[in-house]
Amino acid sequence: MPFHIVLVEPEIPANTGNIARTCAATGTHLHLVRPLGFSTDDKVLKRAGLDYWYAVNITYYDSFNEVRSAFPEGRFFYASTRSSRRYSEMLYKDGDLFVFGKETKGLPQSLLDENPGQSIRMPMTDKVRSLNLANSAAIVVYEALRQTGFPGLEG
Numbered sequence: 001m002p003f004h005i006v007l008v009e010p011e012i013p014a015n016t017g018n019i020a021r022t023c024a025a026t027g028t029h030l031h032l033v034r035p036l037g038f039s040t041d042d043k044v045l046k047r048a049g050l051d052y053w054y055a056v057n058i059t060y061y062d063s064f065n066e067v068r069s070a071f072p073e074g075r076f077f078y079a080s081t082r083s084s085r086r087y088s089e090m091l092y093k094d095g096d097l098f099v100f101g102k103e104t105k106g107l108p109q110s111l112l113d114e115n116p117g118q119s120i121r122m123p124m125t126d127k128v129r130s131l132n133l134a135n136s137a138a139i140v141v142y143e144a145l146r147q148t149g150f151p152g153l154e155g
């Protein structure tokens with residue numbers, strides 16, 4: 001079973017394009033929750049995903065609840081700078097879903113409150129407020145892949 005990256009209302013096309021490329025490279029499915037801050041025809045979006053779009057399994061939703069409904073048995077992990085749990089402490093398994101917030105505001109606090117124990121954080125210095133969204137997604141998915149032995153990947 002693949003891993004899943006869920007982007008809630010992403011705003012910057014280059015980030016989503018970059019994440020799409022990571023998904024193509026890792027066999028991870030990409031889920032985009034509207035509204036998006038860009039058109040799916042956006043040139044920056046396309047360029048950031050290079051010519052790998054054909055290899056991305058991508059689904060669109062009108063709300064995060066739709067994603068929850070599509071994966072009733074899914075294990076959701078919420079990446080947030082407001083979490084106190086280090087991302088590498090969690091034990092991931094095939095089929096897990098990783099949820100990321102929008103670039104300006106992150107995930108709604110209500111989502112984190114409704115899912116206690118399921119949020120994760122990448123440690124940082126106190127010099128920055130957050131990591132870049134695309135970098136965050138790559139860090140988390142590669143940790144999950146590392147833990148599960150990089151199934152289906154070469155090298």
Ligand SMILES: C[S@@+](CC[C@H](N)C(=O)[O-])C[C@H]1O[C@@H](n2cnc3c(N)ncnc32)[C@H](O)[C@@H]1O
Pocket residue numbers: 078079080081082099100101102103104105106107120121122123124129130131132133136
């Ligand atoms: C640019 S950040 C959002 C910044 C927002 N001001 C906040 O504090 O959440 C976009 C997304 O990247 C992820 N992210 C960035 N840095 C992170 C970190 N250190 N730990 C966990 N997630 C992070 C989160 O999913 C966040 O919603």
